[in-house]
Amino acid sequence: MAAGLSAVDASPATTSPQPEPRQARPARGRKQHLLDFADWSREELMALLDTTDVMAQVLTRTIKKVPALQGMTVATLFFEDSTRTRLSFDRAARAQSADVMSFAAGGSSLAKGESLRDTLRTLDQLQADLYVVRHPVAGVPYQLTRWTDAAIVNAGDGRRAHPTQALLDAYTFRQRFGGGASAFEGKRLAIVGDVEHSRVARSNAELFTKLGAEVVLCGPATLLPREFAALPGVSVTHRLEEAVEGADAVMALRLQQERMTRGLLPSLAEYVARYQLTERVMRSAAEGAIVMHPGPLVRDLEVASDVADGERSVIEQQVANGVPVRMAVLYTLLVGQR
Amino acid sequence: MSRVVFRGAHLVDGAGDHGVHDLYVNGGVVEGVDLGGEVDREVETAGALLTPAFLDLHTHLRDPGQEQKEDLSSGLAAAAAGGFGTVVSMANTDPVVDEPGLVTDLVRRAARLGQARLRPAAALSRGLAGDRLTDFAALQAAGAVMITDDGIPVADSHLMRRACEYAAELGLVIQTHSEEPSLRAGGVMHEGAVSRRLGLPGNPDAAEALMIFRDGELARLTGARVHIAHVSSKRGMQVAEQLKADGAPITIEVTPHHLTLTDEALASFDPLYKVAPPLRTADDVAYLRDAVRRGVVDNIGTDHAPHTRAEKERDLLSAPFGIANLEVTFPLLYTELVLTGELGLPTLLHLLQDGPARVMGWEPPRLVPGAPADLTLLDLEAELPVEGRSFRSKAKWTPWEGERLRGWPRVTMVGGVLAFERGALAPA
Amino acid sequence: MPNPSVDHPNLTFKASLMSATEMERALKRIAHEIVERNKGVANLGLVGIHTRGVPVAERLARYLKKFEGTQPPVGKLDITLYRDDLTEIALQPIVRKTEVDFDVHGMRIVLCDDVLYTGRTARAALDALIDMGRPASIQYAVIVDRGHRELPIRADYVGKNVPTSAAEVVQVKLAEIDEEDGVELWERA
Numbered sequence: 025m026a027a028g029l030s031a032v033d034a035s036p037a038t039t040s041p042q043p044e045p046r047q048a049r050p051a052r053g054r055k056q057h058l059l060d061f062a063d064w065s066r067e068e069l070m071a072l073l074d075t076t077d078v079m080a081q082v083l084t085r086t087i088k089k090v091p092a093l094q095g096m097t098v099a100t101l102f103f104e105d106s107t108r109t110r111l112s113f114d115r116a117a118r119a120q121s122a123d124v125m126s127f128a129a130g131g132s133s134l135a136k137g138e139s140l141r142d143t144l145r146t147l148d149q150l151q152a153d154l155y156v157v158r159h160p161v162a163g164v165p166y167q168l169t170r171w172t173d174a175a176i177v178n179a180g181d182g183r184r185a186h187p188t189q190a191l192l193d194a195y196t197f198r199q200r201f202g203g204g205a206s207a208f209e210g211k212r213l214a215i216v217g218d219v220e221h222s223r224v225a226r227s228n229a230e231l232f233t234k235l236g237a238e239v240v241l242c243g244p245a246t247l248l249p250r251e252f253a254a255l256p257g258v259s260v261t262h263r264l265e266e267a268v269e270g271a272d273a274v275m276a277l278r279l280q281q282e283r284m285t286r287g288l289l290p291s292l293a294e295y296v297a298r299y300q301l302t303e304r305v306m307r308s309a310a311e312g313a314i315v316m317h318p319g320p321l322v323r324d325l326e327v328a329s330d331v332a333d334g335e336r337s338v339i340e341q342q343v344a345n346g347v348p349v350r351m352a353v354l355y356t357l358l359v360g361q362r
Numbered sequence: 363m364s365r366v367v368f369r370g371a372h373l374v375d376g377a378g379d380h381g382v383h384d385l386y387v388n389g390g391v392v393e394g395v396d397l398g399g400e401v402d403r404e405v406e407t408a409g410a411l412l413t414p415a416f417l418d419l420h421t422h423l424r425d426p427g428q429e430q431k432e433d434l435s436s437g438l439a440a441a442a443a444g445g446f447g448t449v450v451s452m453a454n455t456d457p458v459v460d461e462p463g464l465v466t467d468l469v470r471r472a473a474r475l476g477q478a479r480l481r482p483a484a485a486l487s488r489g490l491a492g493d494r495l496t497d498f499a500a501l502q503a504a505g506a507v508m509i510t511d512d513g514i515p516v517a518d519s520h521l522m523r524r525a526c527e528y529a530a531e532l533g534l535v536i537q538t539h540s541e542e543p544s545l546r547a548g549g550v551m552h553e554g555a556v557s558r559r560l561g562l563p564g565n566p567d568a569a570e571a572l573m574i575f576r577d578g579e580l581a582r583l584t585g586a587r588v589h590i591a592h593v594s595s596k597r598g599m600q601v602a603e604q605l606k607a608d609g610a611p612i613t614i615e616v617t618p619h620h621l622t623l624t625d626e627a628l629a630s631f632d633p634l635y636k637v638a639p640p641l642r643t644a645d646d647v648a649y650l651r652d653a654v655r656r657g658v659v660d661n662i663g664t665d666h667a668p669h670t671r672a673e674k675e676r677d678l679l680s681a682p683f684g685i686a687n688l689e690v691t692f693p694l695l696y697t698e699l700v701l702t703g704e705l706g707l708p709t710l711l712h713l714l715q716d717g718p719a720r721v722m723g724w725e726p727p728r729l730v731p732g733a734p735a736d737l738t739l740l741d742l743e744a745e746l747p748v749e750g751r752s753f754r755s756k757a758k759w760t761p762w763e764g765e766r767l768r769g770w771p772r773v774t775m776v777g778g779v780l781a782f783e784r785g786a787l788a789p790a
Numbered sequence: 791m792p793n794p795s796v797d798h799p800n801l802t803f804k805a806s807l808m809s810a811t812e813m814e815r816a817l818k819r820i821a822h823e824i825v826e827r828n829k830g831v832a833n834l835g836l837v838g839i840h841t842r843g844v845p846v847a848e849r850l851a852r853y854l855k856k857f858e859g860t861q862p863p864v865g866k867l868d869i870t871l872y873r874d875d876l877t878e879i880a881l882q883p884i885v886r887k888t889e890v891d892f893d894v895h896g897m898r899i900v901l902c903d904d905v906l907y908t909g910r911t912a913r914a915a916l917d918a919l920i921d922m923g924r925p926a927s928i929q930y931a932v933i934v935d936r937g938h939r940e941l942p943i944r945a946d947y948v949g950k951n952v953p954t955s956a957a958e959v960v961q962v963k964l965a966e967i968d969e970e971d972g973v974e975l976w977e978r979a
Contacts, residue, residue, distance in 0.1 A: 071884070078885045082871070087921040090871035120871070139672035161677035162561040163631025182679075183561030226561055254555040355885070359876045 217277030233257030415447025420663030427456025633681030668757030696769030865890030
């Protein structure tokens with residue numbers, strides 16, 4: 025056979041300059057993965073929120089467990105530590121009678137720099153039906169879909185996406201404002217803080233705009249580069265007052281202390297003075313506006329204590345909604361499979 | 363050494379189109395056309411294009427020390443399969459090529475292979491550490507033809523200035539990987555709307571433009587011949603053009619991937635597309651193509667940078683930079699630039715033949731009696747899919763997998779020896 | 791008149807099994823039997839299985855109020871999460887909310903549905919109900935029992951027993967959902 029060539033074309037053609045999009049999943053009316061919201065329609069996302077309602081109800085019963093995922097195995101694959109998220113998925117799987125396996129980066133098998141395909145090939149021997157993947161680098165859950173038949177849920181990849189967090193935020197939002205399919209129409213979400221380094225911000229911007237809301241991003245230019253304005257349905261401002269004015273929900277992002285080091289922020293004091301959510305700022309928000317935070321909250325940094333503990337705050341509901349949202353995601357991806 | 367005839371070949375070189383002739387090779391050099399007489403080997407060309415083998419001034423052969431990625435044998439065979447008769451190997455091996463003995467060893471080992479010719483580059487700084495110059499004169503005497511820390515930008519402007527002064531005195535070409543390190547930082551792709559959306563750390567075009575400006579200014583200041591490798595951005599190209607117009611003795615290189623791929627490719631999160639400098643926007647690609655058309659660009663360098671499959675299956679931060687593209691360079695550019703009418707075939711050939719020769723101060727390759735028989739026979743008709751698994755390179759994966767291209771090299775001869783012959787081609 | 795080509799492209803209409811009047815009579819009889827068996831309606835709760843079991847339970851509750859003066863509480867039960875075939879079906883079933891607003895603990899529960907067939911739905915409903923608490927007893931009321939049981943389950947109250955073949959489909963129509971009452975027999979093409 026000639027080098028570099030073959031008379032028989034067995035492989036699919038790709039077009040340059042752009043590569044083929046991610047492989048389309050089989051058209052059987054069911055999603056295989058939750059990586060971000062790119063291939064989820066508004067109807068499918070609303071159905072997911074409706075299913076969350078049912079799951080939330082299951083969790084209020086005497087026996088907080090249903091047999092829906094009996095005989096299925098969910099594997100949590102965490103290359104980056106996050107006990108809260110991992111336990112939330114763990115509970116969501118067990119509440120539907122799935123078996124759960126956990127792999128953590130602490131073990132030598134998930135060493136940094138190893139071929140992801142090799143790692144997955146080993147784990148695939150254990151026959152999980154679904155992987156919940158957390159990784160410090162954007163894109164890893166996408167990469168993994170090439171090498172396994174199992175479903176994949178992105179539990180946070182670098183700065184890229186954290187779809188279940190966004191779903192629980194949207195669920196919390198809908199819980200507060202009520203309404204069915206039009207719960208998000210004409211509503212405005214302001215996301216404040218370190219947008220550039222935040223997968224929560226990216227996923228929420230993607231989800232809320234898809235559901236019909238308007239999203240305003242706000243933060244200092246070092247943490248909110250102007251290219252974000254190119255996202256569909258998203259506007260950008262560097263003034264907190266402008267972002268909050270008329271907003272139905274204001275989400276403060278976590279500010280990591282390490283951001284101080286690389287010249288991204290002059291000082292914490294300056295950040296607090298310009299971007300902390302205070303009662304005074306919140307007064308210009310829409311009537312009944314809520315305050316959200318993905319946690320863990322550093323008091324009096326991103327959000328003033330009186331706001332965090334005040335009437336507008338839904339921070340505790342957000343935490344409580346984590347399990348039912350993840351139950352709905354697992355159910356939606358796994359039921360009807362095989 | 364045997365006598366070979368290329369029967370009925372369409373002869374083209376930098377001097378022009380010479381029509382269809384039988385070209386005879388004898389004793390490692392071109393003997394003449396339509397001579398007749400006994401031959402040891404007859405190559406049927408069926409009117410295919412016979413032209414001087416290409417020169418690549420930018421090849422990573424990974425030998426010594428990283429033979430799992432590539433070695434002299436596989437890398438030089440890949441070069442021949444891509445129509446290249448000569449490659450300049452980069453010095454970022456393990457150990458780094460920063461001592462004359464390593465240069466001698468490379469030249470000696472490559473000569474035994476009967477593949478493409480190897481003209482090694484040597485490191486600018488010892489161990490590519492960026493603080494002490496290597497022994498340029500000794501390296502040159504051992505066979506090094508270029509000085510470069512390619513792969514790692516030279517951060518220290520003072521060191522770069524001294525390198526330029528010293529190289530100018532010796533008549534050596536300095537090749538620069540021009541990216542300002544502190545701005546490039548941890549970037550794994552072009553910084554822009556796509557990197558923001560994908561949440562991947564970006565590397566701004568300003569990092570390239572700034573460093574090209576510094577390197578061009580140092581060339582002007584010292585009179586050194588500075589070759590700006592792999593210019594990838596519109597801003598970088600504009601700065602380089604301006605410097606050139608102002609009389610700085612610089613030359614400009616672009617790569618096949620920067621002419622054909624954009625940062626949107628990273629939306630697949632496939633580390634195959636992770637290169638340094640990064641793939642830029644469609645606007646940048648259009649500008650680079652325009653610069654090529656306007657004659658601003660001196661050569662196309664492949665920046666063939668092979669890695670193992672396992673390395674390219676890592677996450678995007680830990681996967682290494684580089685695409686192995688010696689074997690697709692000509693068909694890719696012929697198909698995407700020439701067949702689309704964007705670029706004339708003579709211009710593309712120039713950028714792979716006379717262009718790089720002039721950058722190095724070498725004789726432009728010609729199909730004239732007495733010239734070294736470094737030739738490539740190009741089949742411009744057959745359209746075939748790219749198939750990574752049959753690459754000669756050890757890196758058998760490519761962004762262009764499955765893409766149907768035309769312009770495949772059929773035969774490559776180096777010094778009168780058939781280094782590469784493609785099997786029978788399917789009819790077009 | 792039923793129009794198979796529009797309503798059920800793969801089914802052909804075979805026979806009408808119950809008219810609206812017959813169905814009403816059957817449900818009233820079941821209500822009387824419930825009263826008789828439970829000696830009244832004290833401590834009684836009706837739970838309808840989504841979808842058509844819900845109007846069945848609601849109607850029975852209305853008759854019970856008419857006969858006894860007190861209306862027992864009515865709940866809606868979705869058994870999707872308890873089905874034993876979830877991993878085998880091709881299309882994902884929509885999960886609906888279970889709405890049982892009374893405490894089932896210690897109550898006599900009458901589970902209501904339209905058709906009893908394999909018994910798998912009833913099995914799932916029993917599990918779902920028991921997960922909500924510990925009822926004193928669970929009874930089972932259906933409009934049609936068509937046979938072909940796959941599990942050891944029987945109904946306590948049956949509107950009509952109909953011997954069927956596996957190729958046949960029993961369609962119970964309820965005005966609340968289907969705009970008219972009646973039971974029909976259809977056959978797969």
